[in-house]
Amino acid sequence: MFKIITSYAFRNLIRTRLRSFFTLFSVALIIMLYTVLTSVGNAFTSQVSDALESQDVDVAVQARYAATPVSSIIDAKTVESIASMKEVNAVNTLLIGHKRIGGKASVVLLGVSNFTTFSQRLGFSVMDGRSLSDLDNEVVVGEKLAKVFGLRVGDELELDGVKKYRVVGIYSSWLNPLNSGVVTNINTLQTLVGKSDKASLLFLTLKDPTDADRVVEAINQQFPEMRAMESQQLPDYFGVIKSVFYFSKIVSVLTLFIAVAVLVNTFMMTISERVREVGILSAIGWPRSMIISVFLVESLLLSFLGGFLGYVSAYPVMAALQSNFTSATVYLPESPSISVFVNVLLMSFVIGVLSTVFPALYGTNIQVAKAVRHE
Amino acid sequence: MNNLIEIKKVSKLYDRGLIQAIEEVSLVLEAGKIYVLMGVSGCGKSTLLNLIGTLDSPSKGGVLYEGRALNEVGTLSKFRRDFIGFVFQFHHLIPTLTLRENVESALLPNRHIPALERRERALRLLDDMGILHRADSYASDISGGERQRGAIARALANHPKLLLADEPTGNVDSKTAKLILKRLERYVETSQGSILIATHDPHVADIADVVIEMEDGAIISMTHNKRDRRHDEDLF
Numbered sequence: 001m002f003k004i005i006t007s008y009a010f011r012n013l014i015r016t017r018l019r020s021f022f023t024l025f026s027v028a029l030i031i032m033l034y035t036v037l038t039s040v041g042n043a044f045t046s047q048v049s050d051a052l053e054s055q056d057v058d059v060a061v062q063a064r065y066a067a068t069p070v071s072s073i074i075d076a077k078t079v080e081s082i083a084s085m086k087e088v089n090a091v092n093t094l095l096i097g098h099k100r101i102g103g104k105a106s107v108v109l110l111g112v113s114n115f116t117t118f119s120q121r122l123g124f125s126v127m128d129g130r131s132l133s134d135l136d137n138e139v140v141v142g143e144k145l146a147k148v149f150g151l152r153v154g155d156e157l158e159l160d161g162v163k164k165y166r167v168v169g170i171y172s173s174w175l176n177p178l179n180s181g182v183v184t185n186i187n188t189l190q191t192l193v194g195k196s197d198k199a200s201l202l203f204l205t206l207k208d209p210t211d212a213d214r215v216v217e218a219i220n221q222q223f224p225e226m227r228a229m230e231s232q233q234l235p236d237y238f239g240v241i242k243s244v245f246y247f248s249k250i251v252s253v254l255t256l257f258i259a260v261a262v263l264v265n266t267f268m269m270t271i272s273e274r275v276r277e278v279g280i281l282s283a284i285g286w287p288r289s290m291i292i293s294v295f296l297v298e299s300l301l302l303s304f305l306g307g308f309l310g311y312v313s314a315y316p317v318m319a320a321l322q323s324n325f326t327s328a329t330v331y332l333p334e335s336p337s338i339s340v341f342v343n344v345l346l347m348s349f350v351i352g353v354l355s356t357v358f359p360a361l362y363g364t365n366i367q368v369a370k371a372v373r374h375e
Numbered sequence: 376m377n378n379l380i381e382i383k384k385v386s387k388l389y390d391r392g393l394i395q396a397i398e399e400v401s402l403v404l405e406a407g408k409i410y411v412l413m414g415v416s417g418c419g420k421s422t423l424l425n426l427i428g429t430l431d432s433p434s435k436g437g438v439l440y441e442g443r444a445l446n447e448v449g450t451l452s453k454f455r456r457d458f459i460g461f462v463f464q465f466h467h468l469i470p471t472l473t474l475r476e477n478v479e480s481a482l483l484p485n486r487h488i489p490a491l492e493r494r495e496r497a498l499r500l501l502d503d504m505g506i507l508h509r510a511d512s513y514a515s516d517i518s519g520g521e522r523q524r525g526a527i528a529r530a531l532a533n534h535p536k537l538l539l540a541d542e543p544t545g546n547v548d549s550k551t552a553k554l555i556l557k558r559l560e561r562y563v564e565t566s567q568g569s570i571l572i573a574t575h576d577p578h579v580a581d582i583a584d585v586v587i588e589m590e591d592g593a594i595i596s597m598t599h600n601k602r603d604r605r606h607d608e609d610l611f
Contacts, residue, residue: 003490004476004483011471280467283430284481284529285456369422369431372463 005290009297016270023266024306027259027351031310031344034255035336036317038343041248043333058212061202061219064227067243069200070096076197078223085218087211088204092117095186096200097193099159107145108181109159111189115140119171124183129153129169136188140169142179157182159192256347256354259306263299263355271295271363278364279371292360300352307348311341378442379537379569380404380427385436387422387592392434396422398592399436404569406536409560411580412573414589420573421541423589427571428459428539441536456484460530462540466522468514474501474525475510481532500528504558520551527555531562538562538570544579556582 013020061082066072074093083091095111112118115132119125124140132138141151146167151157156164165184173179190196206215212230219228271278281291314336322332380403387397397419404410404427412420425431427438429451440448440458448454460481468477478497482488488496501507504524509517514525523543530538538559544552559570560582572579580586586598 004472004479008469008472008476015471276467277469279430280463280469281480282452283428283455283461283463285452285484285533286480287450287452287484290484367431368429369425372430372467 005294006297006301009294009301012270012274012294012298013301019266019269020302023262023302024309026262027303027306028309028313030255030259030262031307031347032313032317033310034251034347035311035314035340035344036321037251038248039314039318039333039336039340040321041245041251042337042340045245045248058206058209059204059215059219059228059230061204061226061228062200064225069094070098072200073195074199074202074226078226079199079202082202082204082219082223085215087206087208087215089207090205092203092205093186093199094118094201094203095189095193095195095198097189097195099192101145101149101157101159105148108178109189109192110178110181110183111186112183113186115183115185118183124171124173124178126169126171129167131169132183132185133168134185136185136191137163137165138168138188139165139182139184140171141167141183142181143170143172144179145181146170148180163192252343252347256351259303259347259351260355263303263351264359266302267295267299267356267359268362270298271359275363275366275371275374278366279368279374282364282366282368283372288364291364292356295360295363296353296356299356300349303348303352303355304345307344307351311336311344377406378403379406379440381439381442382423382427383436383439385423385426385433385438387419387426387431388434396592397426397433400592400594401436402587402594404537404571406569407563407567408569408584409563409582410569410571410585410587411583412571412587412589413575413577413580416575418589419592420589422592424539424541424571424573427537428461429455430461452484456481456533458536460533460535460538462523462527462530462538462543464542464545466514466519466526466546468522468525468529470514473511473513474506474517474521474528477514477525478529478532481529485533496532497528500531501525504528505554520547523547523551524555524558527558534566534568536568538568540570540572540574542574542576543572544574544576552576552578 061074062069063072063074079091079093082088093113097109097111098106099109100106110118119131126140127143129140132140139157141157145151151167151170153167153169155167157167158164159182165188171183184192186199190198204215206212216228216230219226278291282288318333318335322334382400382402384399384401385397386395386399388395400419400423412423414420422431426433429445437444440454445451448458468474469480472480475494475497478500479493482493482496498507498510501510504527506517506521506524506528509521509525514522517525523546527543530540540559543555543559547555556579559572562568563570572583574580583600586600587594588596588598
């Protein structure tokens, strides 16, 4: 029975091949957009989360009203005051900035107070050359950046056409976005981006890690412009992660609605054109559920095929995006993940079922005699 | 007397009661007989067929099926499948199914029939109707007569107790019409089922056990023929 119904459903789709094609195209396009946006969102969220969670710190501090670490500015006086708290063992400072290389792509710049400390925490490994010394005007560059711009140890790097910096090392990080970055001393970066004595983030290690909650409370009270958080809460506090997370979810729901709307429209038309057919099937003894199953199979064929094509077509789109934005600060994955594929399958099923339920129930709720006479 | 169908004062109103298609029709159909409904277009033949075939519901009165009211026969779709076969005026084959699949489609709801038996039964019926060579053709690729024969094969697939045929010979040539009528007669002889045929064609009345004349939604006469079906060759 399944074979005949599937074959019947397939031939019905072929009968209205132009409509089926455009429906398929619409579903594939929607799923492709979903795949790309969700993959980028997931990758970004997970990369930032990984980066933050990898920080072996007890308390992190950023400016309270900064949406992202990049827009966070902490002045030297605050740094000193926090460093002087009796519970604090050490303060590591990080400044984040952007500059264009050779007037071309913008790269992320990290100014660190202590390269060794940060290289451990951010998963750096110097592949070639050496790490930063205390000298100004030295940089180590990410392997991807080095590859794109053909940089080697000993070369000079011109940032924003202002000054030349000596490349002393090339690093690789398991945090992909950082492989397109440049790391230098915080003082060098402060001068370069015109933020003297400023930092974006502070990472505190405490004498006793169990004091973390007390220190957080104390900093939040004493420095109302700052937001302190325990390190394990760090990812949640970044508005950007939340935004990307919610953006992904909203995109998923919207995608689902749009795809369902497209298919509902198609099936309303299809069923209204096949009223007589529904009547005939009823007359020869097909139960309503069996008639609905034909439309359901048609819908699932379209939604699964559209979902698959959409997912597959996301590959070249993502590859193109990735290759064109290699130096962007937002990490773009090269291909969608398997988890997105599972989501696409699930969504295809939900789209197929939801888009059939209403038209099929509506279309089969008919008076058979009238349906058979329907022109 | 073996009453297959008993129609009790059935009326059918349309358009909020403004149009009376059937007016208090009472009729008994016995098993193993051919009934031919005759009358001009719009006299209520098709409406009566639809009411008996459960495709429509009466405004007044009721229909008993082997003594049972419709609400006692179980699931409507199952009842239609097992009890009634339909032959529509314009074949109404499903265009995206082959002729064999169309016949099989009537058997599909019966899950007790295995796929192989379904296929064999469909092919046997098509062979019986002389269109086995068209088994894999679509309705659009065959002649009107072949389509109608395919539709009859579909209607007979479940060995219904009652076959309802609305102008089964209305759109076919005389040779095909003769073949169709012969096949319908054979069905009655072999299965002891009954046939109710609505038609304009006076030739169809020749195979009838009972000819029912309708006018303005009412039965105006019933003529009982004493027929000997061994003389089928004399038809037409």
